[in-house]
Amino acid sequence: MTVAEMLERVDARFALLGGTRTAQARHQTLRTAIEWSHQLCSAGERALWARLSIFPGTFDLRAAEDVGASEDTADVWRVLAGLVDKSIVMREHDGRYRLLDAIREFGRERLREIGEEERSARLHRDHYHALSLRFEAEWFGPGQVEWCDRLLREDANLRAALDFGVSRSGEHLRALELAAALWPLWAACGRLREGRHHLDRILAAAPEPSPQRTKALWACGHLTVGQGDLAATRRLAAGCLAAATSVIAEGAGTVEAEDALVYASHLEAVAATLAGEHAVAEAATRRAVARHREGDGPPARLLTLLISRAFALLHAGDPHGAQATLAEHRAVAEGLGEIWTRSWGDYIGSQVALVMGRLNEAAALAAGSLRARYLLRDSLGMANCADALAQVAVAAGDGERAARLLGLGHQLWRDYGHPQMGSPELRDARARCEAAARALAGDSRYEAGFAAGAALGLAEAVEYCEGPTGCLTPG
Numbered sequence: 001m002t003v004a005e006m007l008e009r010v011d012a013r014f015a016l017l018g019g020t021r022t023a024q025a026r027h028q029t030l031r032t033a034i035e036w037s038h039q040l041c042s043a044g045e046r047a048l049w050a051r052l053s054i055f056p057g058t059f060d061l062r063a064a065e066d067v068g069a070s071e072d073t074a075d076v077w078r079v080l081a082g083l084v085d086k087s088i089v090m091r092e093h094d095g096r097y098r099l100l101d102a103i104r105e106f107g108r109e110r111l112r113e114i115g116e117e118e119r120s121a122r123l124h125r126d127h128y129h130a131l132s133l134r135f136e137a138e139w140f141g142p143g144q145v146e147w148c149d150r151l152l153r154e155d156a157n158l159r160a161a162l163d164f165g166v167s168r169s170g171e172h173l174r175a176l177e178l179a180a181a182l183w184p185l186w187a188a189c190g191r192l193r194e195g196r197h198h199l200d201r202i203l204a205a206a207p208e209p210s211p212q213r214t215k216a217l218w219a220c221g222h223l224t225v226g227q228g229d230l231a232a233t234r235r236l237a238a239g240c241l242a243a244a245t246s247v248i249a250e251g252a253g254t255v256e257a258e259d260a261l262v263y264a265s266h267l268e269a270v271a272a273t274l275a276g277e278h279a280v281a282e283a284a285t286r287r288a289v290a291r292h293r294e295g296d297g298p299p300a301r302l303l304t305l306l307i308s309r310a311f312a313l314l315h316a317g318d319p320h321g322a323q324a325t326l327a328e329h330r331a332v333a334e335g336l337g338e339i340w341t342r343s344w345g346d347y348i349g350s351q352v353a354l355v356m357g358r359l360n361e362a363a364a365l366a367a368g369s370l371r372a373r374y375l376l377r378d379s380l381g382m383a384n385c386a387d388a389l390a391q392v393a394v395a396a397g398d399g400e401r402a403a404r405l406l407g408l409g410h411q412l413w414r415d416y417g418h419p420q421m422g423s424p425e426l427r428d429a430r431a432r433c434e435a436a437a438r439a440l441a442g443d444s445r446y447e448a449g450f451a452a453g454a455a456l457g458l459a460e461a462v463e464y465c466e467g468p469t470g471c472l473t474p475g
Contacts, residue, residue: 034106037088046110048079049088053107054120057156058096066127067120096153121164125171128154128161129178136181140300142337145375148189151182152377158182162198172206176216183219187226188340190377192416196223211256214243218263221270222304226380228418230271237267258295262288262305269308274423278316285309299332303341306332310348315425319352326352343372343381350388354395362392367465374462380421382458383412387420389465391433399440400449406434407453408461 038046051068052059059067065076080097083089089097099107111117131154135147151158165175179202186195199220206213217239224232244260269284289305306329314322326345333342346369353362366388373381386409393402409430413419420426438446456464 030102031106034103037086038106038110041086041088042079042082044079045082045086045088047114048076049083049103049107050111050114051107051116051120052083052089052097052099053104053111054117054124054160055099055104055157056160058092058098058153059157060096063124063127063157064097067123094153121160124157125161125164125174125178128157129174132158132161132178132181136184139184140303140336140338140341144188144339148185148376151185152189159198162202166201166205172202172208173210173212175202176206176210176212180212180216180219183222184340187222188376188378190379190415192223192226192380196220196227199223209243209246211259214240214256214260214263217243218267221263221267225267225270225274225421227416228274228420228422230275230422233267233271237264237271240264240267255295258291259297262291262295262297262301265291266305266308269312273308273312273315274421274426276315276423276425278312281312282316285312299336303329303332303336303338307341307344307348310345314348314351314355319355322348323352339372340376340378343369343376343378346372347381347384347388350385350392354388354392357395359392359396362395363389366392370465371462374458379412379415382461383409383416383419384421385465386412386461387426387430387433390437391429394433394436394440397440399437399442400445402433402437403441403446403449404453404456404464406430406437407450408456408464409453410450411454411456 038049041049047070048064048068051070052064054067055063061077061080064080068076068080080089084091084097088103089099091097108117111120131151135151139147162175162179165171165178179199182195182198186192199216203213203216203220217236221233221236221240224230224236240260241264244257244264247257247260265284265288269281269288272278272281272284285305285308289302289309292302292305306325310322310325310329313319313325326349329345330342333339333345346365350362350366350369353359353365366385370382370385370389373379373385386405390402390405390409393399393405420430441449453461
């Protein structure tokens with residue numbers, strides 16, 4: 001067959017992939033070969049094979065037990081071991097499991113035949129819904145890198161769980177809850193575009209007011225901020241405010257209303273800061289923090305609010321106020337043992353130190369923040385830190401180093417539709433840094449340094465940013 005002919009038949013894999021003329025009769029087609037293996041399995045193995053076909057990618061033992069257990073398959077691990085021995089299920093080097101595509105498709109056909117496809121899909125969703133809630137509850141703690149790695153391995157399963165909720169009208173609230181719970185994964189681990197895609201879909205599918213929807217609006221706002229889509233951030237803030245107004249008008253749900261007001265103020269503040277509306281941003285962050293404390297909100301949420309307030313104060317020209325807020329933030333972050341918002345605090349702290357002329361401190365804070373972002377795969381944060389380190393290099397008179405850091409930042413910002421998070425002030429600061437670096441290094445050395453920085457791998461970039469500058473002043 002030509003490639004085009006095979007492409008037309010790609011969905012009919014069992015008919016397309018046949019054996020040779022000399023093969024034994026039972027192996028004349030792929031389907032016959034798989035059916036032969038199916039007949040060699042016990043009844044429990046056949047049932048588990050069918051149920052495991054609901055996983056679109058790899059899965060762990062706990063997931064297999066939650067989805068595969070039933071009256072006829074109580075000890076899932078024993079039956080799973082039998083499927084691994086028969087090479088029906090493959091065990092990966094990291095201890096996870098998977099089905100080859102053809103094996104999975106055959107199992108899905110059996111799952112439909114026994115009438116368990118909807119049940120298995122729901123159990124699959126339930127497992128990943130529970131995992132996502134646990135992830136959010138534990139995210140602001142010492143296991144952030146491990147959680148990031150774990151959930152990135154679950155990409156395909158999380159997509160399938162979200163698709164289940166979006167495609168069924170009675171499941172929208174749980175889908176909103178699931179999507180909102182995953183916001184730290186998407187915001188902190190370099191998945192802004194994917195996270196916004198899922199949140200936009202479920203918010204469009206579930207327009208009815210609810211606490212789950214309000215939180216999902218706020219979660220989506222975290223992602224639009226990173227993308228620099230400030231118009232969308234403002235729309236989401238307005239949605240949170242409308243939800244609060246509705247709850248207050250109904251005279252019920254005080255906690256729900258307070259949460260919605262905090263969400264609205266937070267998103268309004270970040271959008272205003274990035275847009276250069278400093279008086280609005282300072283007032284909104286002050287309001288958000290005050291409401292959070294009045295409502296005795298969770299410490300984890302306070303971390304994001306304090307970061308937004310420090311960011312607003314810095315850009316409003318109050319580095320001392322930003323520094324005091326960062327000190328409070330660091331105390332909370334260290335108490336929880338988390339590193340993501342602390343890395344944001346270090347980035348903002350580097351800007352404070354730069355304003356105050358403390359170049360060594362500015363370089364150390366920005367480099368430390370960049371390493372933390374690297375561990376979490378937070379390319380947005382790495383891009384901000386590269387820009388900050390370039391400004392430090394320019395302040396120290398090292399144009400070639402600044403050029404290389406600007407090249408690195410350029411490489412990282414290409415992943416986002418609006419570099420510098422859509423902020424005119426941050427874009428202007430980068431433009432001034434570029435002009436100063438070019439003046440210091442000269443055109444040819446600047447271009448060479450920029451190209452070298454743009455070609456750095458991420459591990460190399462971290463090593464370079466943490467290396468000695470050779471140009472900073474003592475203190």
